[in-house]
Amino acid sequence: MRLHQFLVSLFMITITIAVDITIGDVDSVCEAAKYVADGEWNYYEGLKYGGVVGMFASPNYWWNAGEAFGGMVIYYTFCDNKNESLRDLIVDGMYAQAGSDYNYIPSNQSLTEGNDDQGVWGMAIMEAAERNLTQPSDDHSWIALSQAIFNTMNARWDTSHCSGGLRWQIFTWNSGYDYKNTISNGLLFHLAARLARYTGNDSYVDTAEKVWNWMSDVGFFNRDGDDLIIYDGAKIANNCSAITKTRWSYTYGILLSGCAYLYNHTQDETWKEYSEEIIRVAVDYFQSDGIMSEASCASGSHCNNDQRSFRSLFSRCLGVASVLIPGSDSLMSDFLTKSAEAAAQSCSGGTDGVTCGEDWTASGYDGVYGLGEQMSALEVMLSTIQGNFAAPLTVDTGGNNDTDSEAGLGSEVQTNSNEVKISGKDKAGAGVLTAVVLAILSGGGAWMIF
Numbered sequence: 001m002r003l004h005q006f007l008v009s010l011f012m013i014t015i016t017i018a019v020d021i022t023i024g025d026v027d028s029v030c031e032a033a034k035y036v037a038d039g040e041w042n043y044y045e046g047l048k049y050g051g052v053v054g055m056f057a058s059p060n061y062w063w064n065a066g067e068a069f070g071g072m073v074i075y076y077t078f079c080d081n082k083n084e085s086l087r088d089l090i091v092d093g094m095y096a097q098a099g100s101d102y103n104y105i106p107s108n109q110s111l112t113e114g115n116d117d118q119g120v121w122g123m124a125i126m127e128a129a130e131r132n133l134t135q136p137s138d139d140h141s142w143i144a145l146s147q148a149i150f151n152t153m154n155a156r157w158d159t160s161h162c163s164g165g166l167r168w169q170i171f172t173w174n175s176g177y178d179y180k181n182t183i184s185n186g187l188l189f190h191l192a193a194r195l196a197r198y199t200g201n202d203s204y205v206d207t208a209e210k211v212w213n214w215m216s217d218v219g220f221f222n223r224d225g226d227d228l229i230i231y232d233g234a235k236i237a238n239n240c241s242a243i244t245k246t247r248w249s250y251t252y253g254i255l256l257s258g259c260a261y262l263y264n265h266t267q268d269e270t271w272k273e274y275s276e277e278i279i280r281v282a283v284d285y286f287q288s289d290g291i292m293s294e295a296s297c298a299s300g301s302h303c304n305n306d307q308r309s310f311r312s313l314f315s316r317c318l319g320v321a322s323v324l325i326p327g328s329d330s331l332m333s334d335f336l337t338k339s340a341e342a343a344a345q346s347c348s349g350g351t352d353g354v355t356c357g358e359d360w361t362a363s364g365y366d367g368v369y370g371l372g373e374q375m376s377a378l379e380v381m382l383s384t385i386q387g388n389f390a391a392p393l394t395v396d397t398g399g400n401n402d403t404d405s406e407a408g409l410g411s412e413v414q415t416n417s418n419e420v421k422i423s424g425k426d427k428a429g430a431g432v433l434t435a436v437v438l439a440i441l442s443g444g445g446a447w448m449i450f
């Protein structure tokens, strides 16, 4: 199928390169994906003089880097796995952000890092394990790093409010410390499911069930007739009873793929049914004219920088679910094909002529660009070829077996939540930040101190 012509302007001459994108054809999708991936590196700080390795340019946050690297691991594996310079960029970038305790709580991020941020990095590091990416060092395997992320998140499980759950934020000084949300808990569930499948250790299944059941009990999922709605979260006040009802595509994605990993490992049909149900409702809700759209903010261009990237994780999660649940492809292939075609069509802007836009229903570039647009376009394209590649590895299918179920829980790290070693300098910064936040919020009269 002829999809789109990329226009590439070089110097003063405009050359028209026709790229045929046939969805499902690996070479064709990878050829188009290369333009998009190259565009993503334009935002990478690690290639700039004096830039920080593993970080992307502002306004992108640390978590966006984790999001980007997860997609890059897949791009490298599927499309460019002989390219050693690409491999080194990915391995070095991901390892540089591990932090001194090798658990993805780097001290530079201690002012802002939330459980969801750490969890999205967990998805990238786990992807590296499952795709057998070159190990970062002799002392640290990707799988042990993934376990460290899981362990430190799980150690923050907080039964003192709402009978369980992770708070959104890790650190007390961040606004959102009084909020428990579906994405943070969903990521703990998701990582537990992947670790269960990868290691075969059923203790991770128990954790996944614990988190799932709590999210269900607290009402983060709601059944409205045939529709399963997955909400954003709730403040801990009044036992998490006032639910914030916004829906986000990546939350659906993380849950539906977590269920798919669990089904693939346990063969328990219940997880398959949950996964397929979420796929059905997500494909129906997060679309406009059958093309993927961040429904809660897309109309009127109200999506912020974070939200403009959510479709990348949503696409990735749908793609892997189609591999882990044989037969589920039929629930999403039309949606992903149409979305990938439309996304490719949007990648026709900017001075390079291949910059991707935000609104894929626009039949072309809509002028809104950034790392989020590049990542989302890249991953929706890659999701259409997942079925051509081996499923994510496990230790039984040749994945690296240097596991460490205690990783991240060493004496250096405060496991009982919400505390971290911070230097005097950072502490001073945190104090100032807390004061500013308190001033702003008490001015608004809406701050509660715990």
Ligand SMILES: *[C@@H]1O[C@H](CO)[C@@H](O)[C@H](O)[C@H]1NC(C)=O
Residues within 6 Å of the ligand: 038, 041, 080, 083, 085, 086, 089
């Ligand atoms: C290898 O990867 C780098 C970094 O993404 C890219 O600039 C380069 O074009 C790639 N080389 C080939 C032959 O694809």
Ligand SMILES: *[C@@H]1O[C@H](CO)[C@@H](O)[C@H](O)[C@H]1NC(C)=O
Residues within 6 Å of the ligand: 052, 053, 096, 097, 106, 108
């Ligand atoms: C932390 O920030 C400093 C100052 O910007 C930078 O030099 C260093 O590379 C950063 N480290 C990491 C791991 O991001």
Ligand SMILES: *[C@@H]1O[C@H](CO)[C@@H](O)[C@H](O)[C@H]1NC(C)=O
Residues within 6 Å of the ligand: 162, 163, 217, 218, 219, 239
């Ligand atoms: C608080 O919410 C949890 C989770 O929904 C529930 O199990 C518990 O019974 C509730 N506690 C009270 C006191 O209502």
Ligand SMILES: *[C@@H]1O[C@H](CO)[C@@H](O)[C@H](O)[C@H]1NC(C)=O
Residues within 6 Å of the ligand: 263, 264, 265, 267, 323, 324, 325, 326, 391
């Ligand atoms: C798990 O995924 C693999 C790869 O697609 C597939 O061969 C296998 O049948 C799946 N397991 C189950 C229980 O469906």
Ligand SMILES: *[C@@H]1O[C@H](CO)[C@@H](O)[C@H](O)[C@H]1NC(C)=O
Residues within 6 Å of the ligand: 395, 396, 401
């Ligand atoms: C992985 O290592 C553990 C010991 O750490 C061992 O018991 C298990 O058999 C190994 N699995 C594989 C597939 O090599």
Ligand SMILES: *[C@@H]1O[C@H](CO)[C@@H](O)[C@H](O)[C@H]1NC(C)=O
Residues within 6 Å of the ligand: 132, 134, 393, 397, 398, 399
């Ligand atoms: C994983 O990578 C290692 C090192 O490159 C290699 O020896 C091994 O064969 C690979 N395993 C699989 C299953 O691809």
Ligand SMILES: *[C@@H]1O[C@H](CO)[C@@H](O)[C@H](O)[C@H]1NC(C)=O
Residues within 6 Å of the ligand: 201, 202, 203, 204, 405, 406
């Ligand atoms: C399985 O995982 C649990 C929790 O992380 C750990 O305590 C236990 O030692 C692990 N079992 C094995 C055989 O690695």
